[in-house]
Amino acid sequence: MNELKLKYLFQFVILVLSQVLILNHINFQGYINPYLYVAFIIFLPLRLKPTYVLILSFILGLSIDIFCDTGGVHAGASVSVAYLRNFIVRMSFGINYDLNTIKLQSAKLNTQLVFILVMVLVHHLIMFSLSYFSINYSIEILKNTIYSGIFSSLLIFIVLFLSKK
Amino acid sequence: MQQILKFFIQNKVGILFLMFFTISVGLTIQSHSYHNSRWISSTSYITSGIYDLKYDITSYFNLKEENENLLNQNAYLQRLILSKVDTTASDSINSIPNYTVIPAHIISNSYNKKDNFVLLDKGKNDGVFEGYGVSIPNGIIGIVEKSNNSFSRIISILNTNLSINAKLKNSDQFGSLQWDSKFYNEVLLNDLPRSANFKIGDTVVTGSNSLIFPEGIPIGVIKAFNLNENSGYFDIKVSLFADMTNLNQAYVIIPKKIKEAQDLLKEDE
Numbered sequence: 001m002n003e004l005k006l007k008y009l010f011q012f013v014i015l016v017l018s019q020v021l022i023l024n025h026i027n028f029q030g031y032i033n034p035y036l037y038v039a040f041i042i043f044l045p046l047r048l049k050p051t052y053v054l055i056l057s058f059i060l061g062l063s064i065d066i067f068c069d070t071g072g073v074h075a076g077a078s079v080s081v082a083y084l085r086n087f088i089v090r091m092s093f094g095i096n097y098d099l100n101t102i103k104l105q106s107a108k109l110n111t112q113l114v115f116i117l118v119m120v121l122v123h124h125l126i127m128f129s130l131s132y133f134s135i136n137y138s139i140e141i142l143k144n145t146i147y148s149g150i151f152s153s154l155l156i157f158i159v160l161f162l163s164k165k
Numbered sequence: 166m167q168q169i170l171k172f173f174i175q176n177k178v179g180i181l182f183l184m185f186f187t188i189s190v191g192l193t194i195q196s197h198s199y200h201n202s203r204w205i206s207s208t209s210y211i212t213s214g215i216y217d218l219k220y221d222i223t224s225y226f227n228l229k230e231e232n233e234n235l236l237n238q239n240a241y242l243q244r245l246i247l248s249k250v251d252t253t254a255s256d257s258i259n260s261i262p263n264y265t266v267i268p269a270h271i272i273s274n275s276y277n278k279k280d281n282f283v284l285l286d287k288g289k290n291d292g293v294f295e296g297y298g299v300s301i302p303n304g305i306i307g308i309v310e311k312s313n314n315s316f317s318r319i320i321s322i323l324n325t326n327l328s329i330n331a332k333l334k335n336s337d338q339f340g341s342l343q344w345d346s347k348f349y350n351e352v353l354l355n356d357l358p359r360s361a362n363f364k365i366g367d368t369v370v371t372g373s374n375s376l377i378f379p380e381g382i383p384i385g386v387i388k389a390f391n392l393n394e395n396s397g398y399f400d401i402k403v404s405l406f407a408d409m410t411n412l413n414q415a416y417v418i419i420p421k422k423i424k425e426a427q428d429l430l431k432e433d434e
Binding site: 017020021024027030031033050051054055058061065066067068069070071072073075076079080082083130131132133137 | 185190197212215219279349
């Protein structure tokens with residue numbers, strides 16, 4: 001268990017640093033950035049208690065916010081997606097599952113895809129809504145959500161694929 | 166009592182979520198208003214330390230480009246010295262003794278959000294305080310919003326909360342410069358009255374109605390405009406001279422007499 005904790009701490013630091021130092025400066029087409037740090041919430045063990053998932057996600061989001069000067073945008077999006085995680089798991093894995101036995105890494109390809117895509121899109125939608133914080137920008141919010149969402153999902157999927165081996 | 170406790174324990178995930186989410190939204194609202202001092206920011210010790218470390222490493226990659234820029238700037242200053250007619254004729258030179266300028270490096274910059282900030286590696290120890298203007302050789306970047314001992318955060322010109330006094334180079338009519346969060350190379354000049362006389366391609370410079378920037382720093386050129394019939398003011402699109410995506414050095418403009426002027430303004434109120 002201690003080894004596991006160390007692994008997630010390591011993952012946390014790497015994801016936050018790569019997000020703020022590298023990925024926030026990609027600006028593909030001027031404004032599209034991947035938000036890889038969501039992978040931390042996605043990769044947390046599915047059997048982990050929801051309370052812990054919430055607390056960890058809040059700390060994760062707040063760390064990104066401190067670096068980006070965005071107030072609580074990332075923290076809000078992260079806790080929302082952490083809160084909805086169990087629901088999304090049930091949606092993508094089907095009703096007949098046992099939290100203690102399933103693993104994301106060994107799930108079917110389309111299950112993984114749906115899970116990652118839904119998690120990322122929900123996160124991005126809340127994040128961009130909070131950061132624009134105005135109904136006048138709905139088109140920008142949707143546009144950013146979709147483009148950045150595809151970019152992030154692709155990146156997370158690649159990371160998942162590489163970590164399998 | 167027991168039932169209340171039971172309710173809390175049963176719904177602890179939901180309650181925890183609501184608590185965290187409220188905190189986040191609170192912080193977000195706070196970050197959308199300009200003059201609030203906030204306690205979550207990139208001028209903190211750890212984050213600015215990490216950005217500084219990154220700058221130390223990555224600054225070596227564009228040394229060549231940097232040298233080129235400095236050379237161009239030197240050439241420009243040389244030209245100013247040589248053409249003495251310019252220096253005596255221009256009003257802006259007369260106002261320069263009221264300001265001192267110190268160089269700084271930009272260690273973090275963003276331009277793709279609605280409210281963008283820039284982080285500088287100079288702080289209170291170097292004489293950089295809140296409210297000072299920051300410029301680059303071909304334009305302005307923004308205004309210092311918060312500074313600690315060795316770093317300061319600039320509220321960028323690409324921030325919807327900032328508005329800067331600006332005027333047309335050829336006349337004295339002034340308006341306020343604001344960003345509409347659409348393009349990182351384009352800002353809006355509002356409140357220019359109907360009587361103003363200008364054309365596309367005219368230069369926009371900083372105005373004289375501000376204590377922050379000296380008058381006459383070039384900002385950009387007029388790209389498009391239309392007259393708002395309801396308000397009687399022009400809506401003007403200005404394309405910036407500065408490339409906000411590629412910033413390395415900046416100059417903090419320290420107004421020497423800002424205190425006296427501020428005291429005078431206060432007396433007025």
